[in-house]
Amino acid sequence: MTTRDYQALDRAHHLHPFTDFKALGEEGSRIIERAEGVYIYDSEGNRILDGMAGLWCVNLGYGRQELVEAASAQLTQLPYYNNFFKTTHPPAVKLAEKLVQLAPEHISHVFFTGSGSEANDTVLRMVRRYWALKGQPQKQWIIGRENGYHGSTLAGMSLGGMDAMHGQGGPCVPNIAHIRQPYWFGEGRDQSPEAFGRECAAALEAKILELGEENVGAFIAEPVQGAGGAIMPPESYWPAVKAVLAKYDILLVADEVICGFGRLGEWFGSVHYDLKPDLMPIAKGLSSGYLPIGGVLVGERVANTLIEEGGEFFHGFTYSGHPTCAAVALKNLELMEAEGVVERVRDDLGPYLAKRWSELAEHPLVGQARSLGLMGALELIDPATGERFDKALGAGNLCRDFCFDSGLVMRSVGDTMIMSPPLVISHAEIDELVSKARLALDATAARLA
Ligand code: PLP
Numbered sequence: 001m002t003t004r005d006y007q008a009l010d011r012a013h014h015l016h017p018f019t020d021f022k023a024l025g026e027e028g029s030r031i032i033e034r035a036e037g038v039y040i041y042d043s044e045g046n047r048i049l050d051g052m053a054g055l056w057c058v059n060l061g062y063g064r065q066e067l068v069e070a071a072s073a074q075l076t077q078l079p080y081y082n083n084f085f086k087t088t089h090p091p092a093v094k095l096a097e098k099l100v101q102l103a104p105e106h107i108s109h110v111f112f113t114g115s116g117s118e119a120n121d122t123v124l125r126m127v128r129r130y131w132a133l134k135g136q137p138q139k140q141w142i143i144g145r146e147n148g149y150h151g152s153t154l155a156g157m158s159l160g161g162m163d164a165m166h167g168q169g170g171p172c173v174p175n176i177a178h179i180r181q182p183y184w185f186g187e188g189r190d191q192s193p194e195a196f197g198r199e200c201a202a203a204l205e206a207k208i209l210e211l212g213e214e215n216v217g218a219f220i221a222e223p224v225q226g227a228g229g230a231i232m233p234p235e236s237y238w239p240a241v242k243a244v245l246a247k248y249d250i251l252l253v254a255d256e257v258i259c260g261f262g263r264l265g266e267w268f269g270s271v272h273y274d275l276k277p278d279l280m281p282i283a284k285g286l287s288s289g290y291l292p293i294g295g296v297l298v299g300e301r302v303a304n305t306l307i308e309e310g311g312e313f314f315h316g317f318t319y320s321g322h323p324t325c326a327a328v329a330l331k332n333l334e335l336m337e338a339e340g341v342v343e344r345v346r347d348d349l350g351p352y353l354a355k356r357w358s359e360l361a362e363h364p365l366v367g368q369a370r371s372l373g374l375m376g377a378l379e380l381i382d383p384a385t386g387e388r389f390d391k392a393l394g395a396g397n398l399c400r401d402f403c404f405d406s407g408l409v410m411r412s413v414g415d416t417m418i419m420s421p422p423l424v425i426s427h428a429e430i431d432e433l434v435s436k437a438r439l440a441l442d443a444t445a446a447r448l449a
Pocket of ligand 1: 055257283
């Protein structure tokens, strides 16, 4: 089949996620046929550096035969069985043990799901159940953040703070409120990052008092916002947030779906920011995206209550802890450990990327270049004014398309360009990523001049 054949069939039958169906039908999809290392290959023979690791998930890179073999062996041995009704199987048991071993010390258990969205549905159920068991069923409110992303199910969408999703999907799950995000470049440049970080944490306290401290059960946030635009909070933010949560006895949920498994140079983003969350939704890098699997890492406080006081928890999914997905996830984590992938991100690749990436700040189109570990963003600005471009110009989408043309996947969130390559990228490939991003910036600047 040719590219055109695929595109015609795609247009005829396939509704893509997060896509303007009609516009895509007119333009035609890019058909990705195979991948190796940090590169994907399309049906026209183009070799493209995957600066997004798929959707922030292919942490070990493409083409890892060990993961294929783990899947194949498990498919032969036991392709499916469930964890309901007093049964389990070796891959789920071993993966739970490995996750608890890698997680911060207070994490004692894991509840498996099929995705990050299901993990956040599970969070909602667990928070409500926990407080009900504690005799405080009124502690129903969960506070999230504007422009946070926690998935696309009704619960995930409601916990997240994406206006476009709320606009289409309402009414949302009740008793979820949102506070401002700690996005210094976008919303706080009139003050120092540190003062802005404290102001955002103060917004949390104000919201708690508005809702009634006795009514708020949990605060949910990504350690670093991913889909919102690779937003690293100011250093003052998390310590101040932690203090507020402790003051009012409110659970912390750190959504590790992107930040987990090495992205920020630690096994979890919560370790980088010293968060000690009660619940940690995980997915994506858990299996390097090779098979779908997610979960919630549960701290002792919540786990002990659910176990000792809860009786049966009426919650679970057919694919909770799916044996083949669990076997691949376990092998993925073992490989990451054996190859020192996380340490390499922290000590070598992250600092190298930061050095090269920050050179792009000198480009006239770039208002800020930031990165942490192997996640980064470029804020596009109009060189004539030093401010954002008129939204109608679509500078970010233009730059994203020029990235593709120069053989690089980066994503645009408004006029913020974001990247999150596989954690096995080499120095030479980082150089290539940076020089292709520069070419795309040049082309965008020429178009908008
Ligand atoms: N939480 C975060 C922080 C995410 O970035 C995502 C997906 O991008 C999700 C949850 C939802 O995960 P999934 O798409 O696997 O349902």
